[in-house]
Amino acid sequence: MKKPHYNSKFTRKQFIVLIVCISTGFIIGYSYKLTKDEVKVNTSYLEQEESYREELISQQERNKELTEELTALQTKRREYEKNFAENEEDYGHLLEEAENLRLLLGEIPAHGEGIRVTLKDGEYNPNSTNPNEYIVHESHVFSVINELKVSGAEAISINGQRLKSNSYIRCNGPVITIDGNQYPAPFIIEAVGDVDTLIPALKLVGGVFDQLLNDRIVVTIEESDFIQMPTINDE
Incomplete structure (x- = not known):
């Protein structure tokens, strides 16, 4: 193969x-x-x-x-x-x-220059049958306060108690009642404000000062460089 x-x-x-x-x-x-x-x-x-x-x-x-x-x-x-x-x-x-x-x-403290007005009862007059003729009444206090407010006082106090817009004031003889608190005489009214405005306003001829003297109230007005008042809630 x-x-x-x-x-x-x-x-x-x-x-x-x-x-x-x-x-x-x-x-x-x-x-x-x-x-x-x-x-x-x-x-x-x-x-x-x-x-x-x-x-x-x-x-x-x-x-x-x-x-x-x-x-x-x-x-x-x-x-x-x-x-x-x-x-x-x-x-x-x-x-x-x-x-x-x-x-x-009265919601904030007040301080600054101002005046101090002191109201005292007049001297006792034995010939007078009415003692109301020479003691301080609420009308006298109101006349001073109203004049101070109108004259631009920023704050007002009486015997150290600051007044509110609706304060209740009443005199009972030698004692004054302010919002339920009593204070004896003399009554010292302090006001914070412009001295050159407040004093002349009180001493205007025929004004508050003259009326108080006519009512036999002993009045003294003093200037103060610094007056301090607390709020109405701090008293």
């Missing part, structure tokens, strides 16, 4: 072709993989870039909204400042008026 005969040249040629095909396939496959990876990377970069772009646009829009909001608030603040500047004088006047009202009501 004859053995088959192989052509060695043909076999080498096929082998070379096979190697070439394998190498070419490997190169094509590797190139394809590189291309695919590159496309994937590029796609990832594009997606990330798009995400950054959208985020940037969103931030720009938000910045625009905040800028508009800031502008509106600044405009409103300028309006408040303008209104406050225009009304500052009125506000100051209202605050001063409120403070004066609290002072008159």
Whole structure:
């Protein structure tokens, strides 16, 4: 039996072709993989870039909204400042008026220059059958207090007790009752206020001072550089 005969040249040629095909396939496959990876990377970069772009646009829009909001608030603040500047004088006047009202009501302490008016019973007159003709009555006390209030006294006290706007005052012989508290004579009325206004008001011709003297009341009026009174709640 004859053995088959192989052509060695043909076999080498096929082998070379096979190697070439394998190498070419490997190169094509590797190139394809590189291309695919590159496309994937590029796609990832594009997606990330798009995400950054959208985020940037969103931030720009938000910045625009905040800028508009800031502008509106600044405009409103300028309006408040303008209104406050225009009304500052009125506000100051209202605050001063409120403070004066609290002072008159006795809600805050009072101190400053002022006067001290002392009322004493007149000397005993044995020829008089009526002792009421020379003792201090509530009408005398009220006349002094009313004149002081009209003249702008900031605060008034009698024998150390500060008067309220509705204080009850009554004289019983040598004793005066103020809001239920009794004080003996002499009656010392103190007032915080402008001395140059209070004293002339009391000493007007035919005024309170002259009327008290006509009623035989002993009256003394003194200036004081400093008079201090507590609030009506501290007494």
